[in-house]
Amino acid sequence: MRGDDLQKRAATAIVWLLLIGAPYWLPAIGGYTELGTRVVVLGLAAMSLNFLLGYTGVLSFGHAAYFGLGAYGAGMTLRYLVPSTGLSVIIGTLVGTIAAAIIGPMIIRLRGVYFAMVTIAFGQTFYFIAFRWNTVTGGDDGLIGWTRQPLNLGFATIDILKSSVAFYYFVLVLFAVAVGIMAWLLRSPFGRTLLAIRENERRARFLGIPVDQHIWISWVISCCFVSLAGALYALLNNFVDPRTLYWSQSGDFVIMAVLGGMRSFWGPLLGAAIFVVLQDYLSSQTQNWMSFVGLFFVLVVLFFPRGVLGIIRRRATA
Amino acid sequence: MTQLVLFNVFNGLIVGAFYALMALGLSLILNLSGVINFAHGGFLALGGYLAYMMIPYVGFWGALVFAPFVTAILGLIVERVLIRRVYGRDPLYSLLLTFGLAFMFEDGTRYIWGAQSLPFQVPGWLMAPLSVDYFFLTGYRLFMVLMVAIAVAGLFAILTYTRLGMRIRAGTLDLETVSVLGVNVRILRNLNFGLGIYLAGLAGVLAVGQLGLQPTIGTSLIMPSFVAIIVGGLGSLPGTLLGGLLIGVASGVTTVFFPSATEAVMYIMMAAVLLVRPRGLLGEEGRF
């Protein structure tokens, strides 16, 4: 028991060391800083999705909607309102969270495939709004004419626009806050209740747990962090287009979570890292990268029954 | 105006019939095996390309017969080698698996036949519209609807009157009992998957008559098919057919009044159905 705990802490420490050191070791092995930033941002999105999927047992196939709302919220703040990076992140996150909070009560009674499909339905509706409301969103051509702004802390200004390393750490700090909150929530009685709902919803209900309400809160938290990831994604690219809201983007998040292992806290981050790096690397090597990425997914399903991290953990405990 | 609406209702039925054809295949596989087949669009494209390859040798009619058949055989092999391994596991693994397969299909077709869309010709006499007023009722589109009708009738005949069909239906309700009763579930699922893929292949051949034949031809058709399944009701094949027709008509009519919502309307419809009647229009209570 104790050894297991120690192992967990050691693993967490290694993850953080790798993340903090990324701008230094990544270029040394042929990567580049923005690759790391992208992994962290998409990893955050996948981990947020997994808060709902892995720990509450509810599959959302429409998280891209809130990811995209966060992205548009941030982009439009910078484009139309104020040139402030901090404010754009806050507004972006709020926009996505509020939308999720409003939609939540309508959909939380649904389960399984039905929940997944209704989230797609709302997601696609948002997508078509962004896609066709050209005058505001820029439509398919995307929202252009803005960039993230240097971060003004009052006593100092950090240039996260020009320095990709500074921007990486900016993202990493917000990532740490979000992940910290999620980890803390999962350890709290609230988190334990979510697990109980995942394992046996009927029993939880009989025990007097307000299941729908818990799922709603879990949904909003999950969407809040995915909106944060979306806002950061917009800042990373200095660009937003409707594709960030499309169902295939939601599919990518699900794939990342499943690929890495949805029963483990860090699994989705690993999944995101594999997804991003594999595509980035293979598509530079061969025009037929899709075949190799596809083959990789197939092999993971065949040989890693619980995702990549699932097998590593089993080895470790065996 | 009335005429415009009427035309669009007709036209929506034609378009919807096509969605239904693809959705029926997806639905069969989902119902019996619990696999969400994201590679369905890939099989559809393959059906189209196979038909393109066969036409110089066996003609359009030959291709219409053989191409879906060959696609189905490939489906049987894929099920035997890959899909089978995810039965009984969390459906998300089937998603990862078929997503990977979809990538490989798209890339594979591009590798073999190139990215350039290929000209595909159907017999000339099918191309002409039947009358000047009802110009959107071309021979080909009516033929398509006819083919969908035949396929659907055939499918329902198989499901109702053959042993295989009865087992598929029984398995959809309670696979365990069917298995205990001595039916070889492995073979049953295999054949069922093949049947679903046959429909995808057939949809592929029919699609290239009016769409450009290129590797991504299936990707934009897959979501409407899912919507058709949900609107009609999971587990109900007549529901799937109805769902397909409904979203076709809804999109068509929306084009007349509010064109910018043409595609969004099917998703709004799906959300409304799920919120009011989660099991779908013809779905049974308490399943899935």
Next chain:
Amino acid sequence: MTSDIRSALNRRSILKTAALAGVAQITSPFVITARAADEVKIGFDNPITGVYAALGKNELIGAQLALEQINGKGGILGRKAELLVEDSTSGDAGTAVQKARKLIDRDQVNFLVGNINSALAAAMAGVSYEKGVFHMVPGGHTDPVTGTNCHWNVFRICNTTQMEANAVAGSLIKNAGKKWYYLTPDYAFGHTLQAGLEKAAAKLGGTKLGGDLTPLGTTDFSSYLIKAQSANPDVIIFLQAGDDAVNALKQAVQFGLDKRFHLAGAQQELEVLIGLPPEARTGTWVFEWYWKQPNVPHVEQFVADVRKRSGGHVPTARTWFGFAAIHACALAAEQAKSLEAVKMAKAMQGFKLPPEVALMPDSPFFRESQNQLIPNLFVGNAQAKGSDPEDLFNVTEVAKGIDAAGTLEDTGCKMTWPA
């Protein structure tokens, strides 16, 4: 017994070596990434997969041919030129931007080339502008790239939509009639193209009977076609590109609309006409480049060179875009005698492409303070069959680019140069 063990050992060690070799092969390119520093690098960030894959591959063929010619003549400023190809995907701006950063930050490219998708081109322009890298857009048409959103470092080969509209409007009215109904793809490319056509048509007495915006990726156009025919126009104008155009025209011809109306439009591409069944190859269009130009020097040689690399296919406008883009990069360096982006960009102001690159009459040039290439446009009719299986367009008029381009003020481009 012993032999068994030995063979087992052998097999195991062989397997091990093979595995090691495999791992080494997979990891080594990732570790050894330092590409020779003395080469001039051109980063090519364009679609290889997805809906624009066909166009992207043709641009790539043109680019590779240009690269070979450049290196055959001693490279760029005496250094060997190298093309680093990245798949931007057809629609994912995140990936396209990521690849642009990778090329600029990690690979330290001297030039960035791309993208076919206008949205991705604009997103990439954001990166190249931020980093001050010389950027050549081969084939993304939407106006802001060299208009309201222009940058000193971003150049473009293909036309603006306004140029295409101006070039074709006269022929359309003359050949087909004055009452038009528009089917326009619902994104900036379609909007600006339609606005351009309306402006150009109004000058010549054409009227708009109505129009519909069709979403990008529409597969079934029948409900739009039903509306279009009920308006009873002289011409149904199709402004779709790529697969959308294939689907729209294929269906319009199936409905017999080609026999009752003139089906036409502005931009048309050989890739689309090849993908159509012969009876649907109809209408008045504008091509941005065409491979049959009997009296223009170097064109025949170019066609022959491309055929050698494309499995016998002729070059399309896309092939020429890729070809001209890479040559223009090299010419910028030679003209500036430097690889500094600002010097090269300055050297390209008003620069005329030499005939072996231009491959058309009237020397196309990069307009000063806009960075837009002003080439000629090829107006004509699609044809079911020609002298060659891929001769599907009959050029009736070569419109002078400068007449179609409008004034610099019209474009809305205001450029600021780095101090």
